[in-house]
Amino acid sequence: MHRPSRLSVLRRAALALVLVAGAVPACAQETTADGASEVVLIPSRVIYPGETIDLAALKQVTLAPGKHRPDAVATLARELEGKVAKRTLLPGRYIPTNAVREAWLVEQGASVQMFFVAGGLTISATAVTLQPGAAGDQVKVRNVDSGKIISGTVMADGTIRVGAS
Numbered sequence: 001m002h003r004p005s006r007l008s009v010l011r012r013a014a015l016a017l018v019l020v021a022g023a024v025p026a027c028a029q030e031t032t033a034d035g036a037s038e039v040v041l042i043p044s045r046v047i048y049p050g051e052t053i054d055l056a057a058l059k060q061v062t063l064a065p066g067k068h069r070p071d072a073v074a075t076l077a078r079e080l081e082g083k084v085a086k087r088t089l090l091p092g093r094y095i096p097t098n099a100v101r102e103a104w105l106v107e108q109g110a111s112v113q114m115f116f117v118a119g120g121l122t123i124s125a126t127a128v129t130l131q132p133g134a135a136g137d138q139v140k141v142r143n144v145d146s147g148k149i150i151s152g153t154v155m156a157d158g159t160i161r162v163g164a165s
Contacts, residue, residue, distance in 0.1 A: 038062070038069045040094060041080060047089040052103060053080050072097050102134035105158045114141055114152055114160040127160060 044059040055077055063069060073094040074080050083100040106112055106129045116123040127141035133154040141160055142149050152160035 040069055040073060040075050042093060042095065043089045043091050045091055047085045049085050049087050051085050053083050053085060053100065055081055070094060104132040105135055105154055106133050108132045112158065112160050114162050116162050
C-alpha cells in the first residue's frame with residue numbers, strides 16, 4: 001500500500017481549508033508604478049474579529065494582468081481605516097465589504113443619555129444600552145428610572161435619540 005508524502009498531505013489539507021473557509025486568494029502582485037491594472041487592499045497580517053483595522057496592517061496590491069476585482073471588496077483605505085473586522089481577515093485575501101463594520105459608539109451595558117425632542121420640548125434621561133451600536137444604528141436601551149425598554153437611534157456624539165411610540 002502506498003503512503004502519501006507529507007507534502008502531499010499538507011497540500012490536500014490546505015486545499016480543504018480554502019474550500020471550507022471560502023477564502024479567495026487575491027491573485028495579486030506587488031504594486032507597480034504604471035497603475036494600469038486594478039488595485040485592491042489586502043491584509044499584510046491576520047486581522048482578528050473585533051480588531052480595529054489599522055492602515056499599517058494593509059498592503060495595496062495591483063491585480064495580475066487579466067484578473068478583475070470581484071464586486072463588493074474594499075479598494076480604498078477610507079473604506080477600511082478605523083472599521084472593525086467582523087470575521088478573521090487573512091493575509092493575501094480580498095477584504096469583502098461585508099466583513100467589516102463601523103466601530104461601536106456605545107457598548108452593551110454602557111450608561112448613556114437618551115433624548116426625546118419634539119419641537120421646543122426636550123426630555124432627557126439616563127439609560128443603559130442593551131446592545132452595542134454605531135452612529136445611525138437602532139438600539140434598545142433601558143430607562144434607569146422607570147425600567148422601561150425603549151428603542152432609539154445612536155447619534156454621532158454617543159447619545160441616544162428616541163421618538164414617540
